[in-house]
Amino acid sequence: MMHYEIRQCTATSCAFRFPAAEDQRSGDRCPWCGAPTQVVHRLPIVAQTAETHLSEGGRMPLAGLLDNVRSLFNVGSIFRSADGAGLSHLYLGGVTPTPDHRKLAKTALGAEQHLSWSHHRNSVALAETLRASGHVLWALETGGAAVSIFDIEAPPLPLVLVVGNEVTGVDPDLLALCARCVSIPMAGRKQSLNVATAFGIAAVILRHRCDGALGAQPSGSLESQVPL
Known part of the structure; x- marks a missing residue:
């Protein structure tokens, strides 16, 4: 299962917060000020399927x-x-x-x-x-x-x-x-x-x-x- 991370800049004067893919190394640095970032949350990306993404009513005409x-x-x-x-x-x-x-x-x-x-x-x-x-x-x-x-x-x-x-x-x-x-x-x-x-x-x-x-x-x- 793939994951993504919520990262936050460690510089208190910046504190920029953004999502990044777990394998996206560019997320290690703040895109705003360039300071190191830390992982605040690590969340799974759940793929929808054709069987589960439809509502109970199905397709309408x-x-x-x-x-x-x-x-x-x-x-x-x-x-x-x-x-x-x-x-x-x-x-x-x-x-x-x-x-x-x-x-x-x-x-x-x-x-x-x-x-x-x-x-x-x-x-x-x-x-x-x-x-x-x-x-x-x-x-x-x-x-x-x-x-x-x-x-x-x-x-x-x-x-x-x-x-x-x-x-x-x-x-x-x-x-x-x-x-x-x-x-x-x-x-x-x-x-x-x-x-x-x-x-x-x-x-x-x-x-x-x-x-x-x-x-x-x-x-x-x-x-x-x-x-x-």
């Missing part, structure tokens, strides 16, 4: 569609949020990077190994196929037509949550195929969140709404057939 989300780090973070919320699939459209890129895995932290995904060159064509197969698409977007996600009750299933490019947002033709736009209300000066942060919030809220509406059904009965 919820999926995500990432329309030209460029950032490896955003996509990796979305994989982690989608897996944690029990989504069934991630559709990666256009320039959206796939888990084949090694740097994506650093942010996904293994979630990409447990969550199914597929890449599609054209998100609009994919959306048309999804709608034809009975899926409902909701876009996570700002704007006058958007409804606060906190005001939404149980969503229709199977549902695909659509997020768009970090700069341009969701493709207008893709947006036209979405049955609804939902947004996360902002209380500060900025009127939008990072796409990965927004997706994570929305995915957890939608999962919670589905659990509340469908909690009486037996585990495993909610799986949807996802067209790849």
